Amino acid sequence: MKNPFSFRWPWRALNIRNKMLSFYVAMILMILVINLSVSLTAFRYIKVFDEKLSVYYDIQEYRLAWVSSHESFFRYLRDRAQGQQELYFSSIPTLWQFFHQMKLKANTGLQAEFQLTAIERGMTEFFRRAGYAIRMLDSGDSNYYRAYVDARRVYDYVSGYTEILLNINLNAGSQTYAVLAARANNVRILSFISTAVVGGAFFLFAVLFSNSISRPIHRLAELSSRIAGGDLEVEILPVERADEVGTLFSSFNAMSRSIRQMVEGLKEKADLERRLHEEEISMERMQRSLQEARFMGLQSQINPHFLFNALNTISRTAMFEGAEGTSGLIKSLATLFRYHLRDPRKRISLAEELTILREYLSIQQYRYGDRLRYSIESSVRTEEIYVPAFTLQPLVENAVKHGIEPREEGGEIFVEVQRRRKRIEIQVRDTGCGMDSEETEGMIHASRERDGAGIGISNVRERLALFYGGREDFLVTSEKGVGTTVTISIPADKKGGEGCIPF
Incomplete structure (x- = not known):
C-alpha cells in the first residue's frame, strides 16, 4: 500500500x-x-x-x-x-x-x-x-x-x-x-x-x-527514555515523511507496539484469572440466592398434592353452589401455587409470565376492590420470548405492597411489553407512594429485608444478568408521591437457554 x-x-x-x-x-x-x-x-x-x-x-x-x-x-x-x-x-x-x-x-x-x-x-x-x-x-x-x-x-x-x-x-x-x-x-x-x-x-x-x-x-529520544523508565503508554508517533526520520518513527512505533502488546498479554492473563475468580464468587453467591428462593418455595410446599386436591374440591363445590366468584379465586390461587412450586431455575415464556400476573392481580383486585386497578398490554409475540421464572410477579407484588396498599385511595399498576428496535422492553409502573433516591437504592439492594417474603428485586436482577449474560438492562426510577417504574430491556432475538439458570 x-x-x-x-x-x-x-x-x-x-x-x-x-x-x-x-x-x-x-x-x-x-x-x-x-x-x-x-x-x-x-x-x-x-x-x-x-x-x-x-x-x-x-x-x-x-x-x-x-x-x-x-x-x-x-x-x-x-x-x-x-x-x-x-x-x-x-x-x-x-x-x-x-x-x-x-x-x-x-x-x-x-x-x-x-x-x-x-x-x-x-x-x-x-x-x-x-x-x-x-x-x-x-x-x-x-x-x-x-x-x-x-x-x-x-x-x-x-x-x-x-x-x-x-x-x-x-x-x-x-x-x-x-x-x-x-x-x-x-x-x-x-x-x-x-x-x-x-x-x-x-x-x-x-x-x-x-x-x-x-x-x-x-x-524520539524523550519517548525512548520514557519506555526505558517503565512508561509504556507512549503515544504513537505520526509517520508523515518517507526520509530517514520517518523510518526511525516507523521502527520506534513497531517496537513500542510489540512491547505494549507483550505487556498487555501478560495483563490480560492476570485479568482473566481475576475475572474467573470473581465469576466463581458470583456463581457461589447466585447459588446461595437460588437455594434461598428454593428453600422459601419449599416452605410453602406443605403436602402440595393435598393442597391442590383440596383447592380443586373447594372450587367444584363453590361452582355447584353457584359461587362463581369464589370458584374463580380458588382457581387463580391454585394456578399461583402451581407456579410457585416450579423450579425457579427453569426458563418460562413471557406469555406464561403475563398469565400468572393476571391471576395474581385478579386475586389482589378482589382483595383491594376499587383501590387497585391494573392494565397488562403487549404489542409483541410473547410466546417466543423467554425469561427466567419469577421475573415479573415479584415486581408487581412489590408494587402492590409498597406502592398501592399504603395509599388510602389506592392506585394503578401498568404492565407494558413493546419492541424497541432489536430489543424487548418490559415496563412495570405504579401510581403509588413512590420513593426518594435513598429508598430506591435500599429497595434494589435490600429488598428481602424489607419484604420479609418472596423473591426480592435484587434476586430478579441477578438472575436476569445470569440468564442474558449481561446483555440486559434493569432500571428503577421513582418519585415521591408520584409512583415507581421498573424497566427491563432484553435482546429481541433471545429465546432462552437450552438448560436452566446454573447454580
Missing part, C-alpha cells in the same frame, strides 16, 4: 540528502534569476542610452557635413579652385544621406518635426541659391556675390535650425536619462531587497529544515 502523503506532500517523500540538494539548487536558481533580471534591465537601459547617443552623433555628423559643404562652396567662390567645386557638388548627396539618417532618429516630437522640415526646405533653398551663384561666377557675372549673400543667409538659418534640433534632442535625452537613472536606482534597491528577502527566506528555511530533523529526533 502506497504512503498516502507521497503524492500530496512530495517534499516529505524525499530523503535528507535529496532535500539538501533541492535546497541548494533552489538557492542557486533564485540568485541566478535575480542577477539575470538585473542584467537584462541594465542591458535595456544601456540600449536606450546608446540610441540617444546615436541621435546626437547623427546630428553632429550632419552639422560637420553641412559646415564642410558650405566651406567648399565658399572657397570655390573665393579662390575659383576647380577642386573645391567638385568637392562641393560631391558633398551634396552625402549631406542628404546624413539628413535622412538624422530625420529617422531625431524626430522625437512636434517641435523636432518642425525643425527637420525647416532644415529640409532650407537645404533645398541653399543648394538652389548656391548653384545660382556658381553659375553667375562661371559666366563672369560680377553680381554673383549677392547670390552668395542670399545663400549664406539660408545657411545660417539651417545652422540655427540644426542647433535647435540638437537642443531638443538633448533635452529629451536629459529627461530620458533622468527616468533611466531613477529606474536604475529602483532596480538597484529592488535587487538589494530581493537579495535580502531571498537570503532571509533561505535562512528561515535552513532553520526550519534543521528543526524538522532535530525536533523529531529529540522527541
Whole structure:
C-alpha cells in the first residue's frame, strides 16, 4: 500500500540528502534569476542610452557635413579652385544621406518635426541659391556675390535650425536619462531587497529544515527514555515523511507496539484469572440466592398434592353452589401455587409470565376492590420470548405492597411489553407512594429485608444478568408521591437457554 502523503506532500517523500540538494539548487536558481533580471534591465537601459547617443552623433555628423559643404562652396567662390567645386557638388548627396539618417532618429516630437522640415526646405533653398551663384561666377557675372549673400543667409538659418534640433534632442535625452537613472536606482534597491528577502527566506528555511530533523529526533529520544523508565503508554508517533526520520518513527512505533502488546498479554492473563475468580464468587453467591428462593418455595410446599386436591374440591363445590366468584379465586390461587412450586431455575415464556400476573392481580383486585386497578398490554409475540421464572410477579407484588396498599385511595399498576428496535422492553409502573433516591437504592439492594417474603428485586436482577449474560438492562426510577417504574430491556432475538439458570 502506497504512503498516502507521497503524492500530496512530495517534499516529505524525499530523503535528507535529496532535500539538501533541492535546497541548494533552489538557492542557486533564485540568485541566478535575480542577477539575470538585473542584467537584462541594465542591458535595456544601456540600449536606450546608446540610441540617444546615436541621435546626437547623427546630428553632429550632419552639422560637420553641412559646415564642410558650405566651406567648399565658399572657397570655390573665393579662390575659383576647380577642386573645391567638385568637392562641393560631391558633398551634396552625402549631406542628404546624413539628413535622412538624422530625420529617422531625431524626430522625437512636434517641435523636432518642425525643425527637420525647416532644415529640409532650407537645404533645398541653399543648394538652389548656391548653384545660382556658381553659375553667375562661371559666366563672369560680377553680381554673383549677392547670390552668395542670399545663400549664406539660408545657411545660417539651417545652422540655427540644426542647433535647435540638437537642443531638443538633448533635452529629451536629459529627461530620458533622468527616468533611466531613477529606474536604475529602483532596480538597484529592488535587487538589494530581493537579495535580502531571498537570503532571509533561505535562512528561515535552513532553520526550519534543521528543526524538522532535530525536533523529531529529540522527541524520539524523550519517548525512548520514557519506555526505558517503565512508561509504556507512549503515544504513537505520526509517520508523515518517507526520509530517514520517518523510518526511525516507523521502527520506534513497531517496537513500542510489540512491547505494549507483550505487556498487555501478560495483563490480560492476570485479568482473566481475576475475572474467573470473581465469576466463581458470583456463581457461589447466585447459588446461595437460588437455594434461598428454593428453600422459601419449599416452605410453602406443605403436602402440595393435598393442597391442590383440596383447592380443586373447594372450587367444584363453590361452582355447584353457584359461587362463581369464589370458584374463580380458588382457581387463580391454585394456578399461583402451581407456579410457585416450579423450579425457579427453569426458563418460562413471557406469555406464561403475563398469565400468572393476571391471576395474581385478579386475586389482589378482589382483595383491594376499587383501590387497585391494573392494565397488562403487549404489542409483541410473547410466546417466543423467554425469561427466567419469577421475573415479573415479584415486581408487581412489590408494587402492590409498597406502592398501592399504603395509599388510602389506592392506585394503578401498568404492565407494558413493546419492541424497541432489536430489543424487548418490559415496563412495570405504579401510581403509588413512590420513593426518594435513598429508598430506591435500599429497595434494589435490600429488598428481602424489607419484604420479609418472596423473591426480592435484587434476586430478579441477578438472575436476569445470569440468564442474558449481561446483555440486559434493569432500571428503577421513582418519585415521591408520584409512583415507581421498573424497566427491563432484553435482546429481541433471545429465546432462552437450552438448560436452566446454573447454580
